[in-house]
Amino acid sequence: MKNKRQPQFRRGCVSSISSSGPLRRHLVILIVGLTLTAPAAYAQGKCVKSALSPEPAEEVPAKETDVVLHGRRPPDLMAPITSSVSPQRGREEWTVRPWWVGLELGDGQIKLTSDQFSGTRNSAFALGFTGGHSLGNRARIGLEFNGWLLQAYNNSNPAVGESVSNVLGLVDVFPVRKTPLFLRAGAGLALYENNGPAGFNGNGRSWTAGVGYEIPLTQSFALAPVVDYSAGSLGDVRNIITVDTGRRYSVVEFKAAVIWHFGTPK
DSSP states (O other): OHHHHHHHHHHHHHHHHHHHHHHHHHHHHHHHHHHHHHHHHHHHHHHHHHHHSOOOOOOOOOOHHHHHHHSSOOOOTHHHHHHHTOOOOOGGGSOOOSEEEEEEEEEEEEEEEOSSOBOOOEEEEEEEEEEEEEETTTEEEEEEEEEEEEEOOOTTOTTOOEEEEEEEEEEEEOOSTTOOEEEEEEEEEEEEEEOSTTOOOEEEEEEEEEEEEOEESSSSEEEEEEEEEEEEEEEEEESSSOEEEEEEEEEEEEEEEEEEEESOOO
16 A cells, blocks of 8 residues: 555656746745845835935024014924925834735645655645735734645546645734734644545645745735745545555745735724
8 A cells, every 4th residue: 555655646746846847946036036135125125215205404593683674483484394304104103904915826845644654845836825804013814725736637637636735824923113024823724635546635734834024015015925834634544445544744835925905094
């Protein structure tokens, strides 16, 4: 039984890697570049904002002789100017929109194991959708639907296709003010699907933990490189064909997320 399962899993992974290898390499390069340049880009953006919004100039007091000559105190001409060049507000004063959704793409290094089989870590295409509600400017909660493709599905051949997916409840926390770094944690349900002749579906519990850096592009859109680790159980198989117990998965992900904030600020 051990020898039958191992070759099938390897065929699925090789098929997935060969079909989407160039795209995955480009995604990894993009995510690594965003991770390395995110702090510098954010700092540069703050410098540009400071340059465009300098500190208001000190108002030159009117001389007493001018007041006497004109018979009245001149109007405060600097008031509208100083109000128009007031400094930009910090992160803690930014407008926080109540809702957010995100699209995540990247590469997942996934490993499937069980009590009878010890697999190796393989590259798989990662796709995910997130969304939820913001809790002020320090945290947000939501749901995540994501998965990893081990073998491409084929509508004309129902005997191929293998994937792991999960549904998670998420919490993102921004621990440092004025810094768009967030810590992520979540837990939920994992689903395994294998359409192969000797494959068996399954499900179990799953969890995830990671870190991201959200780079504001506009008031509503942001781009975030995300690195996280996920793991979970996929159930047991006990029948007359095979016995495969303690099935598990673990995956290290490198993703790029596009996040949209919307709704009327409170």
